[in-house]
Structures are given as structure tokens and as C-alpha cells.
Amino acid sequence: MNTLRKSVHVLLCCMLFVPFVLAACGDAEEDxxxxxxxxxxxxxxxxxxxxxxxxxxxxxxxxxxxxxxxxxxxxxxxxxxxxxxxxxxxxxxxxxxxxxxxxxxxxxxxxxxxxxDGTFLVSRHEAEDFTWEQLRGSSFLGQRKGGMPQMAGEFTLKQHGIDPHRDLELIQNIDFANIASAFASGTGDYVQLFEPQATVFEMEGIGHVLASFGEESGRxxxxxxxxxxxxxxxxxxxxxxxxxxxxxxxxxxxxxxxxxxxxxxxxxxxxxxxxxxxxxxxxxxxxxxxxxxxxxxxxxxxxxxxxxxxxxxxxxxxxxxxxxxxxxxxxxxxxxx
Missing domain, CATH: 3.40.190.10 (Periplasmic binding protein-like II)
Incomplete structure (x- = not known):
């Protein structure tokens, strides 16, 4: 009997205590x-x-x-x-x-x-002993005009003596969301891509990462x-x-x-x-x-x-x-x- 009373007492205490615990948790969330x-x-x-x-x-x-x-x-x-x-x-x-x-x-x-910058230069073909001069005369699938990726990309090209508007065919009429698929479909010799698309293209053999615009354009x-x-x-x-x-x-x-x-x-x-x-x-x-x-x-x-x-x-x-x-x-x- 004493054992039963003790069990009931413990159960009642637990039942009384639970609302306080839940309330405390609720207060923590509300805080x-x-x-x-x-x-x-x-x-x-x-x-x-x-x-x-x-x-x-x-x-x-x-x-x-x-x-x-x-x-x-x-x-x-x-x-x-x-x-x-x-x-x-x-x-x-x-x-x-x-x-x-x-x-x-x-x-x-x-x-x-x-x-x-978080973008990378991706080429359709492998390039041993890559130099930026190899982009001259090519078609380049860039980013949105006025956006930081495109500005960092152009800055990098100019640092290497390439005028993006004269020395190559700069393609900028494709929406950001469709740039990767456009390159995969055959548009452009080179493309400027964010991750993970650059890595995915490498793994699938669609493209090859040649350089980092982040490393080139600085902090x-x-x-x-x-x-x-x-x-x-x-x-x-x-x-x-x-x-x-x-x-x-x-x-x-x-x-x-x-x-x-x-x-x-x-x-x-x-x-x-x-x-x-x-x-x-x-x-x-x-x-x-x-x-x-x-x-x-x-x-x-x-x-x-x-x-x-x-x-x-x-x-x-x-x-x-x-x-x-x-x-x-x-x-x-x-x-x-």
C-alpha cells in the first residue's frame, strides 16, 4: 500500500511538473x-x-x-x-x-x-599549359552586365591584356539560370560559371576548369x-x-x-x-x-x-x-x- 501511495505521489508530481517544463521550453522559443x-x-x-x-x-x-x-x-x-x-x-x-x-x-x-569572386573559367576542351591569351578570338559566355561576376570577369580579362568587347565574342543575352545549359548545348568556347556547376561539368566531361576569377581578381x-x-x-x-x-x-x-x-x-x-x-x-x-x-x-x-x-x-x-x-x-x- 505504501508502495502504491509512493507511486501515485511520484506520478502526480510528474504530472504537475511537466506543464512547467513545457512552459519553460515554450518561453525559450518565444525568447x-x-x-x-x-x-x-x-x-x-x-x-x-x-x-x-x-x-x-x-x-x-x-x-x-x-x-x-x-x-x-x-x-x-x-x-x-x-x-x-x-x-x-x-x-x-x-x-x-x-x-x-x-x-x-x-x-x-x-x-x-x-x-x-566565386566563378571559374570553364573551357569546352582541355588546355595544357593554359594562358589567358588562348581566349583571344574565342566566344565567351559571360554573366549579367553590371553584376559583380561579369565585372570581375572583365577586370580579369583586361588584367591579362584582353579587351572583352573587342578581342573575343562576348555573349551576354542569356539569363543567369540558363547559362550552364546553354554552354552544355554548345554555346560558347568558354563560360564563366559558379559552383557547383563548374565541378559538375568537370565530372561529367562537359567542361574543364582552367582558372579561378576569384584568385585572379583579388579580395x-x-x-x-x-x-x-x-x-x-x-x-x-x-x-x-x-x-x-x-x-x-x-x-x-x-x-x-x-x-x-x-x-x-x-x-x-x-x-x-x-x-x-x-x-x-x-x-x-x-x-x-x-x-x-x-x-x-x-x-x-x-x-x-x-x-x-x-x-x-x-x-x-x-x-x-x-x-x-x-x-x-x-x-x-x-x-x-
Whole structure:
């Protein structure tokens, strides 16, 4: 009988305790602050972002990241300016374009994710002892005019003495989503491709990677987290926590085995083989495309504008201090270990 009373007592205690546990869990979830993030595209190039989500770095900072893919720089910036998202992951050049149009609430860059161009030169044929001079007189399937990939590509070609508008047939009338399939169908002798398509083409024997535009064009704030100035001013704690999580992911990926990193972000790329994801991550790690910290230094900013200027897409240079706020990156570097 005593045993029965004890069992009933324990059961009642458990029943009374469970609601408190559930309530505590509910409170913990409610304590997370929602942050709406729009990424310009879905790409292995953005691996640190997915790692920050999957490793729980954002949650540990008290943030609930709601990630959507906004497909294109123009759409991403429009969504940010209209209040559809809080943070945009997109090329820094878009913030310059918005500022030069006379925005009352400029878009400010606060955390860098990638620090080189992410495209590769892919040839239809193998080329032993490759030199850039081999492109002269060829047909080149490029990227969208005014976009950072195309500007970095043109900058690289000019660095090697090739005028992309005179010394080769530059093809730019194909939508971004159809560039790879156009090359596979026979258009162009060379193509400028992002990963994982470059690696996939190599594996399938469709093309051969000859060079990296990232290595050739140098370091620049290629893909950056940015927000409207008003959002940053009104929510500095959120921006700091967000930057902390990004930096933790960057530190993790810097030391991570590509296979482990690939397994972690694989759910974001269901149609891509794990071996391809691993190869791409390793390639980007080796050329240090992933930024090692969130800060955007002035030299990188000026190089970005050099490339834009060379492409004829920059009417006026914008000072680093106007559109870059490194206080959050610097705080993260000082306090996050």
C-alpha cells in the first residue's frame, strides 16, 4: 500500500511538473528574436551562413533566422528596401547603386561572408599549359552586365591584356539560370560559371576548369550581409548577435574538414551529390573565398570600386565610412572565441 501511495505521489508530481517544463521550453522559443534574411541565390558559396544555422549559432545568440532566397540582386534589394526582409545577403555593389540613386535610408554593409569572386573559367576542351591569351578570338559566355561576376570577369580579362568587347565574342543575352545549359548545348568556347556547376561539368566531361576569377581578381567584399541604416540604428543588439553567429561559423569552417562541412549543409542542396558539395567547399577553402572574419576593410572596398569603375558601372566613388559599419565585426572579433 505504501508502495502504491509512493507511486501515485511520484506520478502526480510528474504530472504537475511537466506543464512547467513545457512552459519553460515554450518561453525559450518565444525568447528568440525573428530575423528575416534574404539571400540573393542558393549557393555553396554561402556555406558559412548555412553552417551558422545548422550548428545553432544563431539560436545560441537568441535569434530565429527566417531564410528565404530572393533570386537576384535587384529583387533582393527591392525586398529589403520595401521592408520584406531585415537583412540581405547580396553583393556590396548593390548598396552602392542604391546610395547613388539618392536613398534617404541607405543600405549599410555590416558583415562580410565571401571575400573573392566565386566563378571559374570553364573551357569546352582541355588546355595544357593554359594562358589567358588562348581566349583571344574565342566566344565567351559571360554573366549579367553590371553584376559583380561579369565585372570581375572583365577586370580579369583586361588584367591579362584582353579587351572583352573587342578581342573575343562576348555573349551576354542569356539569363543567369540558363547559362550552364546553354554552354552544355554548345554555346560558347568558354563560360564563366559558379559552383557547383563548374565541378559538375568537370565530372561529367562537359567542361574543364582552367582558372579561378576569384584568385585572379583579388579580395573584395563580394557577398555581404547588409541592412537599411534605420534597422541597424534601431536594432544594434540584433545586428551584433547576428554578426557574432556569422563569425562563429567562419571560425568553424576555417578549421573544418570539407567532408564534415558538406554533410552539414547537404540539406540545402538536395539535388547535388555530397561528393560535389565536398569538392566545392574544399576548392573555396583553398582559395580563401570564404571570409575569415566579418570585417570589410577599406582596401577591399576600394578594389571593389576599381572593378566597377573599370566596367563603366560606377558614376561616382563612395567612401568606405558611408556604407560600411565595422563596429559589429570588430566587437565579434574581440569577444567571440
Amino acid at each position: 528568440l528574436t525573428a530575423v528575416r534574411v534574404g539571400e540573393v541565390t542558393r549557393s555553396i558559396f554561402y556555406a558559412p551562413q548555412y553552417i551558422a544555422i545548422e550548428k545553432g549559432f544563431f539560436e545560441e545568440e537568441g535569434l530565429d533566422v527566417e531564410l528565404t532566397t530572393t533570386w537576384g540582386g535587384d529583387k533582393t534589394m527591392t525586398t529589403l528596401l520595401s521592408g520584406g526582409i531585415d537583412v540581405a545577403l547580396v553583393g556590396s555593389e548593390t548598396s552602392i547603386y542604391v546610395y547613388l540613386q539618392g536613398s534617404d535610408d541607405p543600405v549599410v554593409n555590416f558583415a562580410q561572408l565571401t571575400q573573392t 573584395l567584399p563580394y557577398t555581404v550581409f547588409m541592412s537599411k541604416q534605420s534597422f541597424i540604428q534601431e536594432n544594434p543588439e540584433i545586428v551584433q548577435k547576428f554578426t557574432n553567429a556569422v563569425y562563429r561559423a567562419q571560425l568553424w569552417l576555417e578549421e573544418a574538414d570539407p567532408a564534415e562541412a558538406a554533410g552539414l549543409i547537404a540539406p540545402y542542396f538536395e539535388d547535388t551529390e555530397l561528393a560535389v558539395i565536398q569538392t566545392v567547399i574544399e576548392r573555396y577553402q583553398n582559395q580563401q573565398s570564404y571570409a575569415l572574419d566579418p570585417a570589410i576593410d577599406e582596401e577591399e572596398w576600394e578594389r571593389l570600386q576599381d572593378i566597377m569603375e573599370e566596367a563603366g558601372e560606377l558614376p561616382k566613388r563612395v567612401d568606405h565610412a558611408i556604407l560600411v559599419d565595422n563596429q559589429f565585426a570588430n566587437n565579434a572579433a574581440e569577444h567571440v572565441k
